[in-house]
Amino acid sequence: MFNNLQLNAKLNLLLAIMFSLIVLVVGSFLAQILSTNAKNTVTDRASLLMETMLSVREYTSEQVKPELASRLETEDRFLPETVPGYSAREVFENLRTRPAYQNFFYKEAAINPTNLRDKADRFETKIIEEFRKNPKNQQTANFREVSNQEFFYIARPIKVSQESCLQCHSDPALAPRSQIATYGDEHGFGWKLNEIVGAQIISIPASDIFSFIRGLQIQVIGSISAFLIVAGIIIDIFLRKTITKPLRSMSQWAKQVSTANTKEEFVHKANDEIGILAASVNRMKVSLEMAMNMLDSQTPKKSDDRKS
Numbered sequence: 001m002f003n004n005l006q007l008n009a010k011l012n013l014l015l016a017i018m019f020s021l022i023v024l025v026v027g028s029f030l031a032q033i034l035s036t037n038a039k040n041t042v043t044d045r046a047s048l049l050m051e052t053m054l055s056v057r058e059y060t061s062e063q064v065k066p067e068l069a070s071r072l073e074t075e076d077r078f079l080p081e082t083v084p085g086y087s088a089r090e091v092f093e094n095l096r097t098r099p100a101y102q103n104f105f106y107k108e109a110a111i112n113p114t115n116l117r118d119k120a121d122r123f124e125t126k127i128i129e130e131f132r133k134n135p136k137n138q139q140t141a142n143f144r145e146v147s148n149q150e151f152f153y154i155a156r157p158i159k160v161s162q163e164s165c166l167q168c169h170s171d172p173a174l175a176p177r178s179q180i181a182t183y184g185d186e187h188g189f190g191w192k193l194n195e196i197v198g199a200q201i202i203s204i205p206a207s208d209i210f211s212f213i214r215g216l217q218i219q220v221i222g223s224i225s226a227f228l229i230v231a232g233i234i235i236d237i238f239l240r241k242t243i244t245k246p247l248r249s250m251s252q253w254a255k256q257v258s259t260a261n262t263k264e265e266f267v268h269k270a271n272d273e274i275g276i277l278a279a280s281v282n283r284m285k286v287s288l289e290m291a292m293n294m295l296d297s298q299t300p301k302k303s304d305d306r307k308s
């Protein structure tokens with residue numbers, strides 16, 4: 001079938017196949033590079049926020065808590081400002097009031113929390129249980145879809161690593177009075193030393209960056225395709241002008257020469273391969289004419305001989 005096609009159609013088919021391959025290969029490379037890039041960007045963002053929250057926690061336990069610790073026994077109301085998890089959460093809530101960070105989430109989720117707003121949901125409970133099963137695992141991170149929106153989360157285990165934690169989280173009798181007055185004695189107790197009681201989870205939206213990447217991909221592939229189509233049209237015009245059109249008129253001319261319908265030479269201005277071919281066929285035409293003339297001048301003599 002390919003053999004039956006015209007030269008132009010063959011070349012166009014070849015170009016179309018080549019260009020499609022280019023778009024396909026460049027497209028899939030681009031998709032891979034951009035998606036790796038997008039993943040790195042969201043991971044970096046989430047990691048930065050996680051480290052910031054850890055710094056807020058450290059600040060609270062090193063600078064705020066010692067200042068306020070003595071008041072916990074005397075105040076009627078517990079001072080949650082002394083709790084690292086509380087300050088981290090409050091700082092993050094402030095961040096969330098900015099429109100750009102509305103869909104960012106931070107939680108110190110616990111299976112048995114002191115403050116019920118920290119109660120782990122099903123998804124968070126699963127993460128905490130995974131950390132309990134693999135105590136060496138210090139971080140888990142992945143993508144997750146929540147109500148049709150893609151999120152990226154990073155989770156780190158919360159371990160009761162210090163004896164001092166047990167004052168407020170083991171036996172209610174040991175806890176400051178103000179804590180019992182504010183939170184009651186039912187939640188957030190019975191924790192053990194070195195037990196993984198919860199997980200710090202940060203969750204940031206990934207849909208916007210992925211749709212941005214998708215848009216970029218479409219733009220780049222669109223521009224490459226447009227460029228290749230224009231290049232294809234230029235190549236097609238060039239091939240028609242320099243090869244197929246001259247060849248077609250040469251074949252028409254050759255047909256006329258063969259039926260003795262023309263005395264003209266084949267005219268081709270360019271000095272390319274078609275020009276060389278044109279010069280050769282013109283020489284061949286002259287030789288052919290000379291041979292015919294010689295034949296013509298000899299033939300009548302022979303017939304005369306036969307007559308006499």
Ligand code: HEC
Nearest residue numbers: 080083085086108110113114115118158160164165168188
């Ligand atoms: C002075 C008492 C006190 C001490 C000491 C203390 N906590 Fe807490 N912790 C609390 C209170 C009260 C809350 C709830 C604060 C709030 O309202 O968010 C809390 C909250 C938490 C939370 C968030 C989940 C929850 O229970 O609501 C975690 C996790 C936590 N503490 C871990 C620790 C660890 C680990 C230590 C030891 C390094 C520690 N705590 C030491 C009183 C304490």
